[in-house]
Amino acid sequence: MAKWLLLFLLTACIGQAAADAQDLRLKARNYRLEFTRQPEGYGIRICHGKQMLFAQNRPLQLILFSPEAVSVPCGETAYGSAYALVESTDEGIMASGKIRTPQGTTVEFEDLYEETEGGFTLRRKVEIQETQEEGKGFATTYSIGSCLPSPPPAAYEYFIPSILYRNTEEMHPQAIAADLDVERMYVKETRTGIPLAMARDTASGFQISLFHHPDIDAAGQPNGGRPGIIGNDIRFGAIGYCFSPVLSVDFRFPCAEGPRSYEPRPRNAAPTPWNGRYHKLQPGATQAYTLSIFPDRQATFQDGMQAAYLQAFAQMRPPIADICMDSIYAYNLQIFRSECRLYGTGKIRAAGLPWSLDLPDGTNREGVSFQMGFVGQQIAVGYHLLRFGLQHKDSKAKKQGEAIIDFWTSPSIMDTYFPTVWWDPANDELAGRRRNYPCFLRCMVDGMEGLLDACRTAEAYGQPHPQWEAALEKTARHLVAKQETDGSFRRAYRTDGSVETGGDRNTRGDSKLNTPVAIRFLAKMYHRTGDIDYRNAALKAAEFSYTELYQKLGKYVGGTPDNPNTVDKEAAIFALYGFNAAYGLSRDKKYLRAAEHAACCAMSWAYCYDFAVPNRSEADRRRNPFAHGGTSGFSIISTGHSGADNFIAYLYYEMYKLYVTTGKDTYRDMALFLQNNTKSCTDFDGRMGYKYRAFMPEATNIADLAFRSVGLWLPWSGIANIEPIAQMEETFGKSDIRRIKDNLKTLREKLAEHEERHYARPAR
Numbered sequence: 001m002a003k004w005l006l007l008f009l010l011t012a013c014i015g016q017a018a019a020d021a022q023d024l025r026l027k028a029r030n031y032r033l034e035f036t037r038q039p040e041g042y043g044i045r046i047c048h049g050k051q052m053l054f055a056q057n058r059p060l061q062l063i064l065f066s067p068e069a070v071s072v073p074c075g076e077t078a079y080g081s082a083y084a085l086v087e088s089t090d091e092g093i094m095a096s097g098k099i100r101t102p103q104g105t106t107v108e109f110e111d112l113y114e115e116t117e118g119g120f121t122l123r124r125k126v127e128i129q130e131t132q133e134e135g136k137g138f139a140t141t142y143s144i145g146s147c148l149p150s151p152p153p154a155a156y157e158y159f160i161p162s163i164l165y166r167n168t169e170e171m172h173p174q175a176i177a178a179d180l181d182v183e184r185m186y187v188k189e190t191r192t193g194i195p196l197a198m199a200r201d202t203a204s205g206f207q208i209s210l211f212h213h214p215d216i217d218a219a220g221q222p223n224g225g226r227p228g229i230i231g232n233d234i235r236f237g238a239i240g241y242c243f244s245p246v247l248s249v250d251f252r253f254p255c256a257e258g259p260r261s262y263e264p265r266p267r268n269a270a271p272t273p274w275n276g277r278y279h280k281l282q283p284g285a286t287q288a289y290t291l292s293i294f295p296d297r298q299a300t301f302q303d304g305m306q307a308a309y310l311q312a313f314a315q316m317r318p319p320i321a322d323i324c325m326d327s328i329y330a331y332n333l334q335i336f337r338s339e340c341r342l343y344g345t346g347k348i349r350a351a352g353l354p355w356s357l358d359l360p361d362g363t364n365r366e367g368v369s370f371q372m373g374f375v376g377q378q379i380a381v382g383y384h385l386l387r388f389g390l391q392h393k394d395s396k397a398k399k400q401g402e403a404i405i406d407f408w409t410s411p412s413i414m415d416t417y418f419p420t421v422w423w424d425p426a427n428d429e430l431a432g433r434r435r436n437y438p439c440f441l442r443c444m445v446d447g448m449e450g451l452l453d454a455c456r457t458a459e460a461y462g463q464p465h466p467q468w469e470a471a472l473e474k475t476a477r478h479l480v481a482k483q484e485t486d487g488s489f490r491r492a493y494r495t496d497g498s499v500e501t502g503g504d505r506n507t508r509g510d511s512k513l514n515t516p517v518a519i520r521f522l523a524k525m526y527h528r529t530g531d532i533d534y535r536n537a538a539l540k541a542a543e544f545s546y547t548e549l550y551q552k553l554g555k556y557v558g559g560t561p562d563n564p565n566t567v568d569k570e571a572a573i574f575a576l577y578g579f580n581a582a583y584g585l586s587r588d589k590k591y592l593r594a595a596e597h598a599a600c601c602a603m604s605w606a607y608c609y610d611f612a613v614p615n616r617s618e619a620d621r622r623r624n625p626f627a628h629g630g631t632s633g634f635s636i637i638s639t640g641h642s643g644a645d646n647f648i649a650y651l652y653y654e655m656y657k658l659y660v661t662t663g664k665d666t667y668r669d670m671a672l673f674l675q676n677n678t679k680s681c682t683d684f685d686g687r688m689g690y691k692y693r694a695f696m697p698e699a700t701n702i703a704d705l706a707f708r709s710v711g712l713w714l715p716w717s718g719i720a721n722i723e724p725i726a727q728m729e730e731t732f733g734k735s736d737i738r739r740i741k742d743n744l745k746t747l748r749e750k751l752a753e754h755e756e757r758h759y760a761r762p763a764r
Helices: 002-023 301-316 325-339 378-392 395-408 441-460 466-481 516-529 532-553 569-586 589-603 618-623 647-662 665-677 715-732 744-758
Strands: 025-028 031-038 041-048 051-056 060-065 076-081 085-088 093-100 106-116 119-130 137-146 156-160 164-166 184-188 196-201 206-212 238-242 248-253 286-297 341-343 350-352 422-425 432-434 643-645
Touching: 025 106, 025 119, 041 093, 041 286, 051 206, 060 093, 076 093, 119 137, 137 206, 137 286, 156 238, 156 301, 164 301, 184 248, 196 238, 196 248, 196 301, 206 248, 206 301, 248 286, 286 301, 301 589, 301 665, 325 378, 325 395, 325 715, 350 378, 350 395, 350 422, 378 395, 378 441, 378 715, 395 441, 395 466, 441 466, 441 516, 466 516, 466 532, 516 532, 516 569, 516 744, 532 569, 532 589, 569 589, 569 647, 589 647, 589 665, 647 665, 647 715, 647 744, 715 744
Parallel strands: none
Antiparallel strands: 025 031, 031 041, 041 051, 051 137, 060 076, 060 137, 085 093, 093 106, 106 119, 119 286, 137 248, 156 164, 156 196, 184 238, 196 206, 206 286, 238 248, 341 350, 422 432
């Protein structure tokens, strides 16, 4: 009798537990995370009202790997299970369960779900309790799928920072995410500015984002070990999507990347479809990781991408490096003053910085050539030397700056319709010769903005230069004359003003997608001259950019002339410049909305987390500033590869302007992060022993957790770090955001005065 009573009570308790579990739920805004009874236990679902949006019936997912297999798919066996127990705790809801394989492996999962701002956080712990399968590796996956009727992939829009923006349009054909017609697509999380995957159903607007809180460790092994390695100390995962049988967003730990990968491989080795790492399958082995889940509904992809990024950035709260901006400016001017060189034996002299200087000793293996803007930034270097010389009464620096700008405004450069943008100097009568290189809009505008700054600075000290002014206005007028009827400009021109239709595979001179590059320059020319043609041209270009890029594409293309005309970081940055300028001219709030989207696009390329990047050699040790961390603030360049650089350092002034205009603290936080953390890759503290404290690496891969770099410092790197310092000082009176104590009203007054008067030509 007692046995039957005990059985009855036990059955009743199990039934009550099941009922209680089904009643447990978390709520974030209008979304509920609930636990659903399955035949084998409990799954999860996310609901909005009565509609079930996203679900996973088997949240526990295990992959076992046999290293004897040649490729990952052949060597992996997948297992899945529901939760066995769901219970309320003081911290949230604990869901737990086990997977038992036929071969005798038992793996325990404990998933703690909590409410967080805008969504839900999952804290997962995994432990191998027993196994008879020696020599194998394991990984785990967390996946949540769509319950909406739309079939993937075409019915959804996607976002993985630095990897995928909306769809595969305007991407390099070999990019990791260029083909979504696959069963699944995962990317190593260190290829992303923030490890985040978002999918938005275009029919309903509902979207789901999965974000990993990264804790990266390569265990001191270059590349985190070779693909297929089994090691318990490896800590980096993968983010991505499964497209069959329904769409899901997935996180896998440790990493598996495929079916495309940028993983380095031995020379002549055939690429493998998947590259994975594994933890050792042994009793007591553990995993722990934290994920956030953000359900949302947005009217457009643009709004959805922006919301997903801002939620993840707020969760990241990246620590701010403590670096002095005045020191950074001084370190860079030291290079400019020390390395400026003069060429020519005739009337015209060519002056400027070498194309590159080698790390760490400052030698110059690549020779000397001068580029007006983009990589060379020679006119901007001249402007900063002039500015420094005038401010500090340093006649040598002033003369160096004047010599550089005199050359770029000389007949050798300016006698054609558009100026020459690349020059190879020599000690001869002509001071060298023009390189046969297109007048990329980007190169030309970079140079002309630097020239405008030089003109206004010299005039402010009562030292106008008519030759500089004439070159500036000629180029600006000729640019306006080339504007298409739809408001666009072409990516590249010839010096005679015709569109560049030749060149290599990267040229794409006829593309109109670089139009945002011109907007800010034209707006500055309007403020300088009062000529309404410049204002009209700027707003026509802004309207084209708003319609064709912000609205239609939802991303930005072709900012880097030495890359294919593809989705990249610099295009997003120039879009922010352009939309900020268009809003300043028109006060049309659509440009402010577009500026916020471009800001989030641009930020999404920046690493917002820190990790150490192992060296492969003694040469790496002497060049690698990331051996002990410091990656936070470095930024990926483009889709199609994982090369990274420091270009996003340019952005902090424009980001701060966006804060002043909108009053949204997030943009101030981003500006402060960019101000400080982008300097961590330099030798600001002397730890590297570089020849110059301002040295930093260009074109560097850190995503694969092994330092690979061209090992060079280029002039643009210095300009990227100091340009916004000067802009902040001249607009807001302080070079460092942390020293600014003004309220928003005062900041807006200062910004308005700067926009209207700073570039204006003084009365004569």
